[in-house]
Amino acid sequence: MLLPAAFYLRPDVVQIARDLLGKHLVTCMNGEITSGIICETEAYAGITDKASHAYQGRRTLRTEIMYHKGGTAYVYLCYGVHSLFNVVTNQKEIPHAVLIRSVIPEKGKKIMLARTRKDRITKDFGAGPGKVSKILGIHYSHTGLDLTTKNGNSTAAIWIENHGIQIQTGDIRSGPRIGVDYAGEDALLPYRFRFLHAGG
């Protein structure tokens, strides 16, 4: 059920990005549980990937989290407004990560509506990395949280569950990542994965 550390410690970040499709991303913020089914991800392949924050082994206060062991949350602020949630993968010191780009709301929909100040859940409610964090209550201050325990810290916990959803290869679309034009030829790598669920 709860994804074990071994899931994240595997060496192939692209495979992990595929495997995360259909898994449940769960948060518990101040006692409020919300969750969504992951249906879009992007792999960021560490020091050799021009699109990665850790390209060429860059280490800064922000990216240091990427060098933690697989199963750690890497959350950072984008465009001054959006917290983007990533799953760190691979062994300690190897800065691979998977960006979660969209989820289908599952548990705690009422809480999500309150967080977004909307009155109903539309089809694109959890589509987009900024929206994923918004509806699940994830903030960039949550960077560094351990995803392999439900305990987190006193106010926040994030984890991922396997509910046994089987995804056929034909239900996955891959393609280039979004918003990484600056990455030259690496911008063309097919590191983005989408789960084509029923109705979408």
Next chain:
DNA sequence: CATAGGATCGCCT
């Protein structure tokens, strides 16, 4: 210390 820019979103036309 100053500055430029970003793995986006929502509202406007």
Next chain:
DNA sequence: GGCGATCCTATGT
């Protein structure tokens, strides 16, 4: 489809 919001982070002086 075009654009402004909004502020942290990284880098340079």
